Amino acid sequence: MSEIAPPVAALIEEFAKLPGIGGKTAQRLTFFILRSPTDQARRLAEAIMRVKESIVYCSRCFNFTETDPCPICSNPARDQGVICVVEKPLDVLALEKTGVHKGVYHVLHGALSPMNGIGRKDIRIDELLKRVKSGEVREIILATNPNTEGELTARYIEQDLKREAGVSGLRITTLARGLPTGGDLEYADEGTLSRALEGRREM
Amino acid sequence: MSEIAPPVAALIEEFAKLPGIGGKTAQRLTFFILRSPTDQARRLAEAIMRVKESIVYCSRCFNFTETDPCPICSNPARDQGVICVVEKPLDVLALEKTGVHKGVYHVLHGALSPMNGIGRKDIRIDELLKRVKSGEVREIILATNPNTEGELTARYIEQDLKREAGVSGLRITTLARGLPTGGDLEYADEGTLSRALEGRREM
Numbered sequence: 477m478s479e480i481a482p483p484v485a486a487l488i489e490e491f492a493k494l495p496g497i498g499g500k501t502a503q504r505l506t507f508f509i510l511r512s513p514t515d516q517a518r519r520l521a522e523a524i525m526r527v528k529e530s531i532v533y534c535s536r537c538f539n540f541t542e543t544d545p546c547p548i549c550s551n552p553a554r555d556q557g558v559i560c561v562v563e564k565p566l567d568v569l570a571l572e573k574t575g576v577h578k579g580v581y582h583v584l585h586g587a588l589s590p591m592n593g594i595g596r597k598d599i600r601i602d603e604l605l606k607r608v609k610s611g612e613v614r615e616i617i618l619a620t621n622p623n624t625e626g627e628l629t630a631r632y633i634e635q636d637l638k639r640e641a642g643v644s645g646l647r648i649t650t651l652a653r654g655l656p657t658g659g660d661l662e663y664a665d666e667g668t669l670s671r672a673l674e675g676r677r678e679m
Numbered sequence: 680m681s682e683i684a685p686p687v688a689a690l691i692e693e694f695a696k697l698p699g700i701g702g703k704t705a706q707r708l709t710f711f712i713l714r715s716p717t718d719q720a721r722r723l724a725e726a727i728m729r730v731k732e733s734i735v736y737c738s739r740c741f742n743f744t745e746t747d748p749c750p751i752c753s754n755p756a757r758d759q760g761v762i763c764v765v766e767k768p769l770d771v772l773a774l775e776k777t778g779v780h781k782g783v784y785h786v787l788h789g790a791l792s793p794m795n796g797i798g799r800k801d802i803r804i805d806e807l808l809k810r811v812k813s814g815e816v817r818e819i820i821l822a823t824n825p826n827t828e829g830e831l832t833a834r835y836i837e838q839d840l841k842r843e844a845g846v847s848g849l850r851i852t853t854l855a856r857g858l859p860t861g862g863d864l865e866y867a868d869e870g871t872l873s874r875a876l877e878g879r880r881e882m
Binding site: 486 | 683684685686687689690692693694696697698699700704706707708709710711712713714717719720721722723724725726727728729730731733734743744745767768769772788
């Protein structure tokens, strides 16, 4: 395809590096940009550069933020004694939408995965232990994903907290498992249904 | 979601304007950019601006190009007498990959669609007639999409060429219809199978 202009080929290539964007989609996005008003394309390009220039990790919770500490960590209305541990920043967004958690967060930036060579030094476990050891923390909510890697990570952190942190009276909790609200029992997988039965409650 | 940093929200919003990118995907792309090296993000941002700055429409075939006329139109080895009419630049790429077409192109930038209010002034039909009237053209290959809008557009252009262009001896052709190579007869839809039967050939 020698007939494709180098700047067009370059943009297709860059788009294709994004996760979940294949070659065909990268082409479609590129030709969409070509047809778009220059102003709109510039807003996208500038937004990309702006996040790289202005966003840093919060030095407490390791979420992405413009200010350090982040708005959640520096909010006096949030309970610094309750830390909800999540795998990634998107999980913080999802939990914040519920408005239920009044404490703060700790973003691990990943989950343990022996299969993929991701060990404890690759995610922010040590930073969590340090926060817990510094005192004040009454509860750790382990909100990693309800899958093999997430559960492994939660189990690992639980043991670490109990052994190394040496904090007495620290509550370690995890999110409830059961049927998803709005779901249909017929379509629930075996694992979900087992956990829902095991965790059944008096009405 | 007051807790989301404005530059992050802005990038999510810009990504979500791209075709086929929903809110969740826009979030995922944004957090991917946040985790990427700044150099990689800059390459994407710069590639976006570069296509807008350096790419123009070819004044002959209306394909996107860095130089006007485009490399295909200005290639003396290409037959200026055979124009393949397509809906969009991606179709040129697809046809060029085959290496079969030795002529030039004309990119309509759309197809007629009464349902969506897209009429003849919205696509480059007049520019095609002008090229044909200017002489030299021996064949027009109507390679619009094999769907309702593409076929309507081809039929419309065919009539226009016969009526307005008033060119005697102009061949007007269209791409063959039939079973896709590598396909399975069992899975061919009714329309495809009908056209394949109607267009059957002696072996």
